[in-house]
Amino acid sequence: MGHPARIVVVGGGIAGLSTAWQLARRGARGVVLVEAGPRLAAQATAQNAAILRTPMPDPVGEALGREGAAFLRAPPPDFAPGPLLDACGLLLVTERGSAGERDWSARLAARAAEVRELSAAELARRAPHVRGAGTTAYLLPREGRVDVPALAAGFERGARAGGVRIELRAPVRELLADARGVRLADGRVLAAERVVLCAGAWAGALARAAGSRVQLTPTRRHLFVTRASGAVDPRWPVVWRDDQPFYARPEAGGLLLSGCDEEPVDPDRLAAEPGQLTRTLALAGRFLELAEPWQIARLWAGIRTHAPDGRFAVGPDPDLPGLVWAGALGGHGITCAEVVGRVAAQWILDGNSEHPLAAELDPRRPAAASAGLALQR
Numbered sequence: 001m002g003h004p005a006r007i008v009v010v011g012g013g014i015a016g017l018s019t020a021w022q023l024a025r026r027g028a029r030g031v032v033l034v035e036a037g038p039r040l041a042a043q044a045t046a047q048n049a050a051i052l053r054t055p056m057p058d059p060v061g062e063a064l065g066r067e068g069a070a071f072l073r074a075p076p077p078d079f080a081p082g083p084l085l086d087a088c089g090l091l092l093v094t095e096r097g098s099a100g101e102r103d104w105s106a107r108l109a110a111r112a113a114e115v116r117e118l119s120a121a122e123l124a125r126r127a128p129h130v131r132g133a134g135t136t137a138y139l140l141p142r143e144g145r146v147d148v149p150a151l152a153a154g155f156e157r158g159a160r161a162g163g164v165r166i167e168l169r170a171p172v173r174e175l176l177a178d179a180r181g182v183r184l185a186d187g188r189v190l191a192a193e194r195v196v197l198c199a200g201a202w203a204g205a206l207a208r209a210a211g212s213r214v215q216l217t218p219t220r221r222h223l224f225v226t227r228a229s230g231a232v233d234p235r236w237p238v239v240w241r242d243d244q245p246f247y248a249r250p251e252a253g254g255l256l257l258s259g260c261d262e263e264p265v266d267p268d269r270l271a272a273e274p275g276q277l278t279r280t281l282a283l284a285g286r287f288l289e290l291a292e293p294w295q296i297a298r299l300w301a302g303i304r305t306h307a308p309d310g311r312f313a314v315g316p317d318p319d320l321p322g323l324v325w326a327g328a329l330g331g332h333g334i335t336c337a338e339v340v341g342r343v344a345a346q347w348i349l350d351g352n353s354e355h356p357l358a359a360e361l362d363p364r365r366p367a368a369a370s371a372g373l374a375l376q377r
C-alpha cells in the first residue's frame with residue numbers, strides 16, 4: 001500500500017510532535033503540522049509534572065509506560081543533546097496492610113529486577129521528608145523526571161529534518177467531510193488523505209462537530225510549587241501516594257505538589273482555583289514532614305483529557321474514514337509519547353498497527369464511543 005500523499009497533523013503538543021517525527025522517520029512525504037497557538041508544546045505538554053512513573057492501575061497503561069520509558073532512557077543517537085530522563089527514582093508509598101498494598105506487592109513482584117521494597121531505615125535515608133510510619137515503600141530507582149522541553153525539541157527537530165512543514169498560529173476551524181482535510185480559521189482549506197487528530201483537550205469537540213462518536217472528557221488538575229528552601233534536597237525521589245492520590249517531587253529548590261484533583265473542565269476556560277491549595281496542603285501535611293511552613297511560589301492548572309475507559313485513543317475514527325486519532329493521553333502523554341506516535345504512524349501509513357496493544361487503544365472500541373467517565377489515575 002502506498003503512503004498517503006498528504007497528511008495533516010492537527011496540534012503541536014507532544015502527541016502531534018511525536019506522530020510527525022514517526023511519520024518523517026518512516027519516510028512519509030507531504031506532512032503538514034498545524035498548531036493553533038504561536039508556540040509548540042505550550043498546552044498540556046507545558047502544564048504537566050514531567051514524571052516517569054510506570055506502575056499504573058491499568059496493565060495496558062503500564063505496558064505502554066514501560067515502552068515509553070525504554071525510549072526515554074535510550075533515545076536514538078542525536079535525538080537530544082543530553083539525557084531525557086533524570087533517574088532520581090520513584091517512591092511508591094502505600095498504607096501497610098491495605099488492599100492497595102497487597103495489590104501493588106503482587107504486581108510489583110513481577111518486576112523484581114526494577115523495584116525494591118525499602119526498609120524503614122532506607123526510607124528515612126532516601127526520603128527523610130516522607131512520613132513512613134504504617135506504610136510500605138517501593139523504590140523504582142530507574143524512574144524519575146523527564147526533560148519535557150528536550151523531548152519535544154527532539155521530536156520537532158527530527159520532524160523538520162524529515163520534511164514535515166510546521167505552521168504556527170494556524171487553528172483548524174473544522175474537519176472537512178469524512179475528515180479528508182481541514183479548514184483553517186483563516187478560511188484556507190488543506191485537503192488530505194489522512195488527518196491526524198492530536199488536538200489534546202480540543203480534539204473531542206472538533207471530531208464531534210464532524211460527526212464522530214468518540215467521546216473525550218478534558219479534566220483539570222492543579223500543581224503547586226513551594227518556595228525554595230534549604231530543607232528540600234533536590235536529589236529526593238518522586239513520592240507517589242496511591243491510596244489517597246498525591247505526589248511530590250523536588251522542583252526549583254522547593255517541592256512540586258499535587259493532590260491529584262480531577263474535574264471536567266471547558267478547555268477554553270481553564271483557570272486555577274486557589275481553593276485547591278488548602279486540600280493539597282492538607283495531603284502534604286499528612287504524607288510529608290517538613291519543619292518549615294509551606295509557602296507557595298507558583299501554582300497552575302493543567303488539562304488531562306480522557307476517554308471513558310481511561311485508555312488512550314490511538315487509531316482510526318469509527319465514523320470519519322480520513323481520521324486517525326492520537327489523543328486521550330490523560331496523565332501519561334509524556335511518558336508514552338514515543339509509542340503513541342509510533343502506533344498512530346502505523347495506522348496512517350500501513351492502515352493497521354502491528355503493536356500488540358493496538359486493539360486496546362483503537363478508538364472504534366465500544367468504550368471510546370460511549371458516555372460516562374471512569375478515570376484512570
Ligand SMILES: Cc1cc2nc3c(=O)[nH]c(=O)nc-3n(C[C@H](O)[C@H](O)[C@H](O)COP(=O)(O)OP(=O)(O)OC[C@H]3O[C@@H](n4cnc5c(N)ncnc54)[C@H](O)[C@@H]3O)c2cc1C
Pocket residue numbers: 010011012013014015016034035036037040041042043044045046047048049050051052170171172173198199200201202203206221222223301302303304326327328329330331332333334335336
Ligand atoms: C497537571 C498535569 C500533570 C501531568 N503529569 C504528567 C506526568 O507526570 N507524566 C506524564 O507522562 N504525563 C503527565 N501529564 C499528561 C501530559 O501532559 C499529557 O498527556 C500530554 O501533554 C498531552 O499531549 P497532547 O499533545 O495530547 O496535548 P497538548 O499538549 O494539549 O497539545 C494539543 C495541541 O493542539 C493544539 N490545538 C488544539 N486545538 C487546535 C486546533 N483547532 N487547531 C490546531 N491546533 C490545535 C493546542 O494548541 C495544543 O498545542 C500531566 C498533565 C497535567 C495537566
